[in-house]
Amino acid sequence: MLLCPITGQAATGCQAILNALGNRATGVVCFESPDLTTNNITTSPTGPTTLPNDALTGWPAFAFTPVTDRGVIAPATNPTTITKAVPGIQVEGYYADDPAGEARFLLRFPTDWNGKLVVAGASGTRSEFNGDFVWSDYVLQKGYAYASQNKGIMNLFVSASTDPLGCRLNPDTLNFFFVHFYDNDPHKPFTLWTRYMIETAELAKHVVEDYYGKEPSRTYAVGTSNGGYQVRRALEVAPELFDGGIDWEGTFIDPRGPNLLIDLPPVLANFPAYVSGGYDPTSQAAKNIVEAGYPPDITLTTTAGTTSLWNLYNESFWEVTMCQWQKRLDPGYDTYVSGLANYKYFNRVKATDGAVFGNLAQIATTGNIGKPLITVAGTMDALLPIRRNARQYEAEVHEHQHHAPYRLYEVQNGNHIESYAATFPQLELITPHAHEAFDVLVNHVEDGVPLPPSQCIPHGGTVSSTPEESGHCKNLFVP
Numbered sequence: 001m002l003l004c005p006i007t008g009q010a011a012t013g014c015q016a017i018l019n020a021l022g023n024r025a026t027g028v029v030c031f032e033s034p035d036l037t038t039n040n041i042t043t044s045p046t047g048p049t050t051l052p053n054d055a056l057t058g059w060p061a062f063a064f065t066p067v068t069d070r071g072v073i074a075p076a077t078n079p080t081t082i083t084k085a086v087p088g089i090q091v092e093g094y095y096a097d098d099p100a101g102e103a104r105f106l107l108r109f110p111t112d113w114n115g116k117l118v119v120a121g122a123s124g125t126r127s128e129f130n131g132d133f134v135w136s137d138y139v140l141q142k143g144y145a146y147a148s149q150n151k152g153i154m155n156l157f158v159s160a161s162t163d164p165l166g167c168r169l170n171p172d173t174l175n176f177f178f179v180h181f182y183d184n185d186p187h188k189p190f191t192l193w194t195r196y197m198i199e200t201a202e203l204a205k206h207v208v209e210d211y212y213g214k215e216p217s218r219t220y221a222v223g224t225s226n227g228g229y230q231v232r233r234a235l236e237v238a239p240e241l242f243d244g245g246i247d248w249e250g251t252f253i254d255p256r257g258p259n260l261l262i263d264l265p266p267v268l269a270n271f272p273a274y275v276s277g278g279y280d281p282t283s284q285a286a287k288n289i290v291e292a293g294y295p296p297d298i299t300l301t302t303t304a305g306t307t308s309l310w311n312l313y314n315e316s317f318w319e320v321t322m323c324q325w326q327k328r329l330d331p332g333y334d335t336y337v338s339g340l341a342n343y344k345y346f347n348r349v350k351a352t353d354g355a356v357f358g359n360l361a362q363i364a365t366t367g368n369i370g371k372p373l374i375t376v377a378g379t380m381d382a383l384l385p386i387r388r389n390a391r392q393y394e395a396e397v398h399e400h401q402h403h404a405p406y407r408l409y410e411v412q413n414g415n416h417i418e419s420y421a422a423t424f425p426q427l428e429l430i431t432p433h434a435h436e437a438f439d440v441l442v443n444h445v446e447d448g449v450p451l452p453p454s455q456c457i458p459h460g461g462t463v464s465s466t467p468e469e470s471g472h473c474k475n476l477f478v479p
Contacts, residue, residue, distance in 0.1 A: 013089050013211065017107075020210035021093070024203060025105070028093035035085035036108045036146075037137045038078060043090065044070055044129045063154040063182070066129035073123050073134070073224055075419045079431040080137040087111045088140075089211075092128075095152075095199070100187055103152040104128050105200050107145070108136065109211055114143030117208055117216035119201045119242070121223025121230030122148065125155045125183055125324075134248075134431050135222050138438070145216065147204035151230070152192040153183045161336075167323035168336070170315055179320075184327045190363045194237055197221070197230040201241045218446065221245035222438065225384065225416065229253070232365050232373070232393065239370025239404070244441045248434045249377045249416060252389040254396070255360035258293070261329065261345045263388050264322040266292035268341035271314055279306050293388040295380045295415075295476045298424050312420055313382045321383065329359040367396030372405040372444060372451070374437045378414020378430050379456075379476040386410065391472060394454070405444070408454045409437055409463055410473045426479060428459050436463050 014030035021028060038044055044066045088110040095103040106128040118139045120131045128148040136146050159166040159180035166178040182188060201219060209215040221242050223231040228250025235245050253259050266288060273285035279299050280286060289310070290296060298309040322340045326333055330348055349357045377390035384390075394408045413428040421427040440463060443449040455467035459478050 013109075014091075016211055017089065017091055017109075017207055020207040021091075021203075024096055025093040026096045028091065030089065030091045032088075033090050034087050036088045036090060036110060036140050037082050037086050038070070038132050039082050039085065044132045059154060060157040062156050062158065062179070064127055065155060066127050066132075069123075069126040069130040069155075070132040070134075071419070072126060072130070073416065073418055074431060075133075075422065075429075078133045078137065079418065079429060080133055080435070082137055082141065084141060086140045091207075095196075098152060100185070102150070102154045102182060102188070103192075103196060104150045105203060106148045107204060107207060108140060108147075109145050109208070110140055110143055112143055113145060113212055115212075115214070115216060116144050116218040116220070117204055118144045118146050118220050118222055119197070119204060119234075120146065120148040121197055121221070121227025121234075122151050123223070123225040123227045125153060125181055125226075126150070127155065131222070131224065131227065134224065134434065138435050139222075144220075145204070145208050145212075147200050149196045149200040151183070151226070152196045153181075153188050156181045165327050167320050167327065169320055171319045172315060181324050181327075184324060190328060193226065193230055193363070194233040197223075197234045198238045198241065201234070201238070205241070218243045218442075220438070220441065220445075222248070222434075223250070224248040224434075226251050228375070229365065232369070235369040235371050235373050235404070236366050242371050244372040244445050245374075246434060246438050246441060247373060247375045247393075248430065249381055249384055249390065250365075250375065250393065251384055252392050252396075253360060253364050254392070255357045255364060257345070258388040258392055259345070259360055260321065260325050261343065261348075261356070261360070263293060263385070264318055264325075265341055265343045265345075267294060267310075267314075267318055268322065271310065271318075275308075275311070279308055293385045294382055295385060298380075298426060298477070300424065307423060309380070309415070309420065309424055310382060312417070312423070317383050317416075330356045365393060365396065367393060367398075367403070368400050369397060369404045369406060372441060373397075374406075374441055374451070375408045376411060376430060376434045376437050377408070378411045378416065378428070379473050380413055380415040380427060383416040386476070405451055407451050408472075409433065409452075410456045412456055412459045412461075412473050412475070412478055426477075433457055433463065 091107040128150045156179045159178045165184045169177045221231045228247040231245040231247045270285040270288040277283045300307045397406045414430040444451045452465045456469040456473035
């Protein structure tokens with residue numbers, strides 16, 4: 001379905017886009033917008049019922065949550081400064097080649113186009129609207145066309161303990177609350193994450209050429225968390241489609257390790273003892289977590305009790321992420337009988353005759369990038385800790401004698417979830433540094449400006465051509 005409710009030039013624009021999409025898309029919604037930024041409430045729909053698209057109305061709660069998605073990693077209050085409206089055309093739809101009818105894309109075409117395109121990855125299992133705060137608002141104001149996708153999957157739905165693919169949402173929830181991630185379904189392997197990043201770049205380039213009358217002069221990939229992983233894989237697998245990329249705390253995957261199936265169990269095993277021991281940073285449990293590669297905890301004690309950065313991750317990310325990845329990559333493991341805290345990856349590799357290893361090998365990051373890439377990562381990331389993810393990927397890139405320019409910019413006191421800075425003001429927001437890295441990349445690609453060296457961006461500092469601390473941050477946390 002094409003929704004193009006106005007006549008004249010806008011109708012011509014939408015019709016040109018529909019013609020360009022051809023039989024590659026279904027359920028298409030195209031409309032002219034006075035402002036493509038999130039200052040316009042119609043830019044990020046609040047849910048299925050707010051879109052004039054019958055194809056969206058059948059999804060259960062939590063399958064499609066655009067407004068929630070844009071604020072999961074970013075603060076709920078937009079961290080990107082919006083100084084002007086960006087008129088243009090917005091297009092939403094499904095890929096016609098997905099038999100499950102889940103794979104979605106989003107295109108935004110500003111009227112005042114700078115001739116270039118940005119293609120965005122998707123964090124977590126979030127929708128194509130996940131980057132609206134941190135990426136779309138920033139690049140649209142600079143005149144870039146913007147494309148995003150949902151890795152070919154919807155998010156999740158409420159399930160039950162009897163569901164063989166059900167995951168406990170929170171280990172501390174009374175009677176527990178189970179959800180089912182769509183990407184654990186048999187027909188949705190993690191290999192699709194790379195495919196849809198590449199397919200969206202190809203689609204967007206084609207539609208841009210038809211709509212504007214010329215192909216984009218430059219195409220950049222950006223993404224956060226699992227979206228950062230998508231950027232890495234895009235520049236490894238299909239570098240010819242891009243001119244460079246920004247990987248913001250991307251997920252590192254190596255069947256030899258590190259990977260999440262190795263890293264998360266020690267945290268799950270030791271965290272309860274750390275709490276019962278009074279959040280003592282000198283306890284053996286705390287030492288075990290740090291030795292597993294995680295940053296130190298931050299605590300705040302009041303008369304109401306102790307608030308812990310680690311506990312914020314425990315309540316929302318650690319167990320449910322481990323469950324999701326175990327269900328996908330090692331479905332034979334008895335999740336809540338044997339226990340996720342007791343999961344031993346290399347034992348499971350042997351027990352499955354290498355099947356788990358093979359599953360991870362299919363989605364591994366190689367580091368063999370074909371275009372310039374900048375990784376931006378926080379030193380206090382307690383979901384994808386920097387020592388087990390960003391620094392490992394840097395090492396992997398440097399294993400290749402011939403690789404495109406690469407830099408790692410470590411944000412001292414930055415963490416995975418920007419909103420946690422509201423609880424712990426010692427934390428540094430990564431958003432402005434990711435934007436800075438994007439501008440640095442563009443200046444390098446288009447004007448030949450040398451990339452500043454890999455460095456520790458000090459708490460409150462910026463990327464520098466002459467950094468005080470080159471390479472890695474010596475201290476993961478500075479009070």
